[in-house]
Amino acid sequence: MHRIDRVVAFQWGDGKYGKAIYGAHVYLEPVAGGYSVRAAVHIGGYDYLDDLGEIGKAATQAEAREKWGHIEFRPGGLHIGNYLLPRERMESHRWPGRPTCRRKPRGGWPPAGFGRAHGLRELVDSGGGIRFRDVR
Numbered sequence: 001m002h003r004i005d006r007v008v009a010f011q012w013g014d015g016k017y018g019k020a021i022y023g024a025h026v027y028l029e030p031v032a033g034g035y036s037v038r039a040a041v042h043i044g045g046y047d048y049l050d051d052l053g054e055i056g057k058a059a060t061q062a063e064a065r066e067k068w069g070h071i072e073f074r075p076g077g078l079h080i081g082n083y084l085l086p087r088e089r090m091e092s093h094r095w096p097g098r099p100t101c102r103r104k105p106r107g108g109w110p111p112a113g114f115g116r117a118h119g120l121r122e123l124v125d126s127g128g129g130i131r132f133r134d135v136r
Contacts, residue, residue: 008037008064009080013073015091017044022090024071024078026055026064034059037068039080041090050090055083 008026015021023042028035039052058064068081078085 005061008061009069009071011071011073013071013078015073015087017091022073022078024073024080026068026071026080028058028061028064031057035061035064037064039068039083041078041085052085055080 006028008028009024010026011024012020013022013024021044025040025042027038027040029038030036035058036054037056037058039055041050041052042048043050056064056068058067068083070079070081072079075087076084077087078090
């Protein structure tokens with residue numbers, strides 16, 4: 001996941017493998033002159049991730065929310081604004097060797113350095129009071 005201030009939209013959708021099996025995630029990465037609008041599909045809860053990469057560019061976060069903030073799972077596929085991921089591709093995640101679809105590591109997610117790189121923090125009670133701690 002990404003910093004909450006960079007999330008444009010998130011929506012769960014059904015597929016032939018079950019109810020709410022796909023989670024479409026649209027987020028922003030800062031680039032010169034604005035943002036790269038990127039998307040990923042979480043498959044089977046959070047076991048697999050299909051990184052769709054950049055689906056557009058936006059000058060502001062408001063522009064990104066306006067253009068890609070609406071997610072719909074339709075019979076023909078996943079619609080994120082004017083971007084379409086055909087259902088056939090979305091449901092082909094069980095095809096071995098698919099380069100954009102990878103299994104997330106068990107017990108090691110997020111990987112070391114992920115939280116720090118994305119500015120994630122968590123609340124912890126260290127016995128001396130509650131404080132924020134950087135996520136590894």
